[in-house]
Amino acid sequence: MGKFWPMSSPFVTRLGPLVGAHPYHRPMPGSTTAAGAWFTLRRRTTIYPPEPAGRPGICAVCRGPARPGYARCYQCGQHDLLGRGLLADAVVPISYAVKGTAFAVSLWRYKSWRSPDPAARTALLTLLLTFLHDHGRCVWRHAGMPAPGRLAVVPTGCGRPGPHPLLAMAGPYLRLPRTGLAIRPGEQGRDPNPDRFIAERSGPGAVLLLDDSWVSGASAQSAAAALRRAGARHVAVVVLGRHVDPADRLSAPLAARLAPSGYDPDRCAVHTTVPDPSGS
Numbered sequence: 001m002g003k004f005w006p007m008s009s010p011f012v013t014r015l016g017p018l019v020g021a022h023p024y025h026r027p028m029p030g031s032t033t034a035a036g037a038w039f040t041l042r043r044r045t046t047i048y049p050p051e052p053a054g055r056p057g058i059c060a061v062c063r064g065p066a067r068p069g070y071a072r073c074y075q076c077g078q079h080d081l082l083g084r085g086l087l088a089d090a091v092v093p094i095s096y097a098v099k100g101t102a103f104a105v106s107l108w109r110y111k112s113w114r115s116p117d118p119a120a121r122t123a124l125l126t127l128l129l130t131f132l133h134d135h136g137r138c139v140w141r142h143a144g145m146p147a148p149g150r151l152a153v154v155p156t157g158c159g160r161p162g163p164h165p166l167l168a169m170a171g172p173y174l175r176l177p178r179t180g181l182a183i184r185p186g187e188q189g190r191d192p193n194p195d196r197f198i199a200e201r202s203g204p205g206a207v208l209l210l211d212d213s214w215v216s217g218a219s220a221q222s223a224a225a226a227l228r229r230a231g232a233r234h235v236a237v238v239v240l241g242r243h244v245d246p247a248d249r250l251s252a253p254l255a256a257r258l259a260p261s262g263y264d265p266d267r268c269a270v271h272t273t274v275p276d277p278s279g280s
Contacts, residue, residue, distance in 0.1 A: 059072050062091050078191075079221045086225035088221060091214070094239065094241070097213060124240055125169050125170060128170055146234075149206055152179040152210070179230075182197065199229070206235070207234065211237060220239070221237075
């Protein structure tokens with residue numbers, strides 16, 4: 001995979017086996033400490049930071065555009081149709097994916113069937129692992145759950161065979177047992193549907209559910225519902241990119257004020273990070 005991953009992470013000792021004792025297999029050139037490695041990773045990452053919760057016109061769930069006077073966007077309101085107690089405890093986008101930007105393009109190029117882009121893959125892996133290192137505790141706290149004991153990935157809507165590219169990319173670096181999710185035959189669609197996916201039964205623990213893109217959120221919340229029905233007590237969704245289309249009338253004001261910026265380890269969609277006493 002990449003050539004610049006640090007050899008260890010204090011994230012493991014404080015939160016359990018989210019990332020293993022050797023989550024990254026090669027030291028970063030020019031860096032002799034884990035703190036220096038994470039610092040370099042952060043400097044290599046550019047995102048469109050999510051708007052804070054509570055800002056007018058921003059959905060409290062997915063950070064997408066919401067109509068004036070509403071706390072949630074229309075799509076997140078529709079997710080209630082899945083049923084009481086089946087939605088994710090938290091949805092945390094790492095960045096906006098503004099249509100037409102390089103970041104948005106990377107979200108489909110990394111998993112292209114014909115020619116997946118290694119640069120996009122490396123950039124997105126860097127972003128995901130850095131975010132979980134810096135802000136995992138923010139996510140678990142916001143979800144009201146302990147550190148997750150299992151990992152799942154929202155399946156592709158087209159029923160692509162084999163492991164999801166996001167799982168294939170990040171799975172080797174996250175020491176969490178996998179909980180399988182698969183599309184139920186005949187249940188493909190774009191609407192919230194608690195029967196769309198089949199989830200492996202894995203006990204009543206907490207699950208980290210990863211998704212690369214959030215458009216309406218129906219797939220992610222349907223996957224969360226399947227995990228809940230299979231016994232999961234808590235589900236936290238971490239999304240690489242929350243889609244924003246500047247051509248959409250409701251999204252245009254949000255898109256207009258978004259600008260790429262360097263990754264900030266003290267800022268995320270749900271919280272400011274807890275200071276790390278080790279400095280890493």
